[in-house]
Amino acid sequence: MNQPTLNIENLQLGFKSHVGMSKVLHGISLNIRKGERVALVGESGSGKSVTARIILGLLQTLPTARISGVLEFEGRDLTKLSAKQRHALRGTEMSMIFQDPTSALNPVYTIAVQFTEVLRRRQPKLKKLLAFEQAAAALRQVAIDEPERVLNSYSFQLSGGMNQRVMIAMALINNPTLLIADEPGTALDVSVQAQTLDLMHKLVQEHQTSVLFISHNLGVVRDFADRVYVIYKGRIVEEGATQLLFSNPQHPYTQALMSAVPRITGGGIPNIPDVSDRYSDPAYIHPASGGEL
Amino acid sequence: MNKVILSLQNITKTFALGAHEVRAIDDVSLDIHRGECLAIVGESGSGKSTLANMILGIFEPTSGEILFNNSVLPAVRDLPLRRAIQLVQQNPLSSLNPRRKIAASLRLALDVHSIGDKNERQQKIGELLEEVGLTAEQQNRFPSALSGGQRQRVAIARALACQSELLVLDEPTSALDVLVQARVLNLLNELRAKRQLTYIFITHDLSVVRNIADRVAVFRHGKLVELNKVEKIFSSPDHAYTRGLIAAIPVVTQDEVLLRDSLGNDGSTGNHNLLGNKEETR
Ligand SMILES: Nc1ncnc2c1ncn2[C@@H]1O[C@H](COP(=O)(O)OP(=O)(O)OP(=O)(O)O)[C@@H](O)[C@H]1O
Ligand SMILES: Nc1ncnc2c1ncn2[C@@H]1O[C@H](COP(=O)(O)OP(=O)(O)OP(=O)(O)O)[C@@H](O)[C@H]1O
Ligand SMILES: [Mg+2]
Ligand SMILES: [Mg+2]
Numbered sequence: 248m249n250q251p252t253l254n255i256e257n258l259q260l261g262f263k264s265h266v267g268m269s270k271v272l273h274g275i276s277l278n279i280r281k282g283e284r285v286a287l288v289g290e291s292g293s294g295k296s297v298t299a300r301i302i303l304g305l306l307q308t309l310p311t312a313r314i315s316g317v318l319e320f321e322g323r324d325l326t327k328l329s330a331k332q333r334h335a336l337r338g339t340e341m342s343m344i345f346q347d348p349t350s351a352l353n354p355v356y357t358i359a360v361q362f363t364e365v366l367r368r369r370q371p372k373l374k375k376l377l378a379f380e381q382a383a384a385a386l387r388q389v390a391i392d393e394p395e396r397v398l399n400s401y402s403f404q405l406s407g408g409m410n411q412r413v414m415i416a417m418a419l420i421n422n423p424t425l426l427i428a429d430e431p432g433t434a435l436d437v438s439v440q441a442q443t444l445d446l447m448h449k450l451v452q453e454h455q456t457s458v459l460f461i462s463h464n465l466g467v468v469r470d471f472a473d474r475v476y477v478i479y480k481g482r483i484v485e486e487g488a489t490q491l492l493f494s495n496p497q498h499p500y501t502q503a504l505m506s507a508v509p510r511i512t513g514g515g516i517p518n519i520p521d522v523s524d525r526y527s528d529p530a531y532i533h534p535a536s537g538g539e540l
Numbered sequence: 541m542n543k544v545i546l547s548l549q550n551i552t553k554t555f556a557l558g559a560h561e562v563r564a565i566d567d568v569s570l571d572i573h574r575g576e577c578l579a580i581v582g583e584s585g586s587g588k589s590t591l592a593n594m595i596l597g598i599f600e601p602t603s604g605e606i607l608f609n610n611s612v613l614p615a616v617r618d619l620p621l622r623r624a625i626q627l628v629q630q631n632p633l634s635s636l637n638p639r640r641k642i643a644a645s646l647r648l649a650l651d652v653h654s655i656g657d658k659n660e661r662q663q664k665i666g667e668l669l670e671e672v673g674l675t676a677e678q679q680n681r682f683p684s685a686l687s688g689g690q691r692q693r694v695a696i697a698r699a700l701a702c703q704s705e706l707l708v709l710d711e712p713t714s715a716l717d718v719l720v721q722a723r724v725l726n727l728l729n730e731l732r733a734k735r736q737l738t739y740i741f742i743t744h745d746l747s748v749v750r751n752i753a754d755r756v757a758v759f760r761h762g763k764l765v766e767l768n769k770v771e772k773i774f775s776s777p778d779h780a781y782t783r784g785l786i787a788a789i790p791v792v793t794q795d796e797v798l799l800r801d802s803l804g805n806d807g808s809t810g811n812h813n814l815l816g817n818k819e820e821t822r
Contacts (some may be wrong), residue, residue, distance in 0.1 A: 294691050436584045
C-alpha cells in the first residue's frame with residue numbers, strides 16, 4: 248500500500264511528421280510520493296509540459312504523438328484507462344495549472360461559468376449561487392480582493408496574474424490527489440506569488456496532495472520543493488533532495504543552470520553557453536532520495 | 541537628438557464593467573529616455589499591460605496624452621509609427637497566428653513593413669530565430685507544436701526583426717530557463733547598444749531587473765509609486781511597497797538572502813519566510 252501517487256518509468260515520446268519522427272522524451276523516470284512536492288526544472292523545450300500533458304492523458308489524443316512507458320497513478324495503470332475514465336480523473340483527482348492561463352481559459356464564457364463547471368465535477372448538483380460563493384471564497388484565498396468582479400469578467404478583461412490565480416484556484420478547489428503546476432507563478436508579483444505558494448503549501452499539508460511543480464524560477468523551487476528533477480533535452484540529468492541539489496549540484500547542466508541565475512546583488516547577465524556536450528553527461532542521482540519509500 | 545523618446549502625460553485609463561468602473565491606470569506621468577532600459581514592476585493587476593497596450597495604440601487612454609518623439613500619438617497610426625514601436629505580448633500564444641508557421645509569421649511582419657531586400661528577408665529571419673535558439677526545423681512548425689519558451693522567443697525575434705526604435709517587452713523571458721534567458725537578454729543588450737534601441741521591460745522577475753534595467757518604475761493600484769535608478773531601488777528604495785517587493789524575492793544564494801533581509805527587515809509587507817521557516821535550515 249506504500250505505492251507512490253505517481254510513478255513514471257522509461258517514458259518515451261516522439262512526434263511523427265512528414266519528415267519523420269522527432270524524439271522528445273528519451274525515457275523519463277519519475278515518481279512522487281503522497282504529500283510530496285516534486286519540482287521538474289530544466290531547459291526550455293526539454294519536455295516538461297509534454298510530460299505533464301501525458302500524465303493528464305491530454306497528449307494521447309494527438310494523432311502525431313507516439314508514447315510508450317509505464318504510467319501509474321495510485322497503483323492504477325493509466326495507459327489502460329479509456330478516454331472516458333481519463334476524463335473523469337481530470338479536474339477531480341488530478342488537476343493542472345496550465346502554463347499559458349490566458350489561452351487555457353475560454354474567452355467565450357465568464358470566469359463564473361467556468362468555475363461552476365469545475366465545481367460540478369465533484370458536486371454535480373451544486374446550485375449556481377452556491378457555486379458562485381465557493382468560487383469567490385477560493386479566489387479570495389489567492390489574493391484576489393474583488394472576486395465578484397473577477398467572476399463576472401471574461402479572461403481577456405483580466406490581467407495575466409489574475410488569470411493565473413483563477414487557474415490556481417480552480418485547480419485546487421476539488422482537492423486533487425495530484426496537482427500539476429506548470430509555471431504557476433510567472434505572472435504574479437513576488438508578494439502574491441509568496442502568498443499563493445503558501446496557500447498551496449497549506450493545502451498540500453492538509454490534504455496530503457502530491458505536487459509536480461514545473462518552474463524556471465529556481466529561487467521559488469528552492470523554497471517550495473522537497474525534491475527536484477533536472478531535465479535536459481528529454482532526459483533527466485540530476486535528481487535529489489532540494490537542499491542537497493542546490494548546495495551541491497553535480498551534473499554540468501545543473502551547475503550551469505545554477506550559475507546562470509541573475510543575482511539581486513548584481514553582476515550583470517551571466518554569459519554561460521546554453522548548449523554544451525557536457526550537458527549530455529550521464530545522470531547523477533543523489534543518494535538517500537527518490538526511489539525508496 | 542531629443543533625450544526623451546516617449547512621454548506619458550497624466551495618463552488615466554478606466555474600463556466600464558457593467559455598473560462597475562475599473563481604474564487600471566490612474567494619472568501616470570513618466571518620461572522614457574532614448575537608449576535606456578526602463579523596467580516596470582509592481583503588483584499583479586496594477587495596470588502594466590494596460591499601459592503597454594496604450595503605448596502600442598491598442599487602447600486609447602481615457603485621458604492624458606502620449607508623446608512619441610515630441611508628437612502626440614494619434615489614435616490611428618500609420619505604418620512607420622506601427623513599425624517604430626513594437627510589443628512582445630505577455631501571452632505569446634495569443635499573439636501568434638495559429639494557422640501560420642513560425643517563419644511565415646515573421647516573414648509577413650517584414651513584408652508588411654517592407655524591411656530589407658525581398659530576397660534576403662527569408663535568410664534574415666532564419667538568422668534571427670537561430671540567435672534566439674530555434675533550429676531551422678522548429679521554424680517550420682505551427683505555434684501549437686512549440687513549447688512555451690520557444691513561442692516566447694519567436695515573439696521576441698519578430699519584434700526585433702521589425703527594426704523598431706522602441707520595444708515594449710511584457711514578461712519577455714518568464715517562460716525561459718535561466719540559460720536561454722541569459723542568451724536572450726544578452727542579445728537584447730547587444731542590439732540595444734548597436735541600434736540605440738529603447739526598451740520598456742515589464743516583469744515580475746526582480747533578479748532580472750537588477751541586472752538589465754537602468755531605471756525602475758514601480759506600480760501599485762494603477763499608480764506610479766516610485767521611479768529611481770536600479771542601484772537605488774536595490775539599496776535604499778524610497779517606498780515601503782518597493783521594500784516589501786524586494787523582501788519577497790525568491791533567491792538562490794546566501795549573499796542575496798543577506799541583502800534582501802537588510803532591506804526588508806523594517807516590518808514592511810515582505811513575507812519571504814512564509815514557507816515554514818525553511819530558510820533557517822539552509
Ligand atoms: N505537437 C507537437 N509537435 C511536434 N513537436 C512538439 C509538439 N509539442 C511540443 N513539441 C516539442 O516538444 C518539445 C518539448 O516541449 P514542451 O512543451 O514539453 O517543453 P517545455 O520543457 O515545457 O519547455 P518550456 O520551458 O519552454 O515551456 C519541444 O521541443 C517542442 O518543440
Ligand atoms: N479589457 C478590459 N476590460 C476590463 N478591465 C480590464 C481590461 N483590461 C484590463 N482590465 C483591468 O485592468 C486592471 C489592470 O490590468 P493589467 O492587465 O494592465 O495588469 P498588469 O499590471 O499587467 O498585471 P499582471 O502583472 O497580472 O499581468 C485589472 O484590474 C484588469 O482586470
Ligand atoms: Mg512548458
Ligand atoms: Mg500584465
